[in-house]
Amino acid sequence: MAIKKSIPAWLNVSADRVTITLSKPSEMNGVQVDALSLRSPTVRDIRAAQQGAGEDDEQRELNLFASLAEVGVKDLEGLALKDYSRLQTGYFRLVQDDDV
Structure with missing residues (x-):
């Protein structure tokens, strides 16, 4: 039986997207944001x-x-x-097989 890792509070995972809450607001496309979403590649x-x-x-x-x-x-x-590391974690959660 595989042990599933718990999902951090700053990460929201769905079937085709992850949303990462940033530790502090950052400017993206000229707008201050407190979260970033990555779509499935x-x-x-x-x-x-x-x-x-x-x-x-x-x-x-x-x-x-x-x-x-x-x-x-x-x-x-x-x-x-710290936030870039969160982005990396979110990406790898998004692309991992569901059985892991």
């Missing part, structure tokens, strides 16, 4: 993020997250590290 999203980053794994991840959140890469670069 497609193979096309992954390929586009790869093409724009070459061999740079960090840039590829930034490109992908920016696309899924519909914000600019520069906006994500302005996030507190």
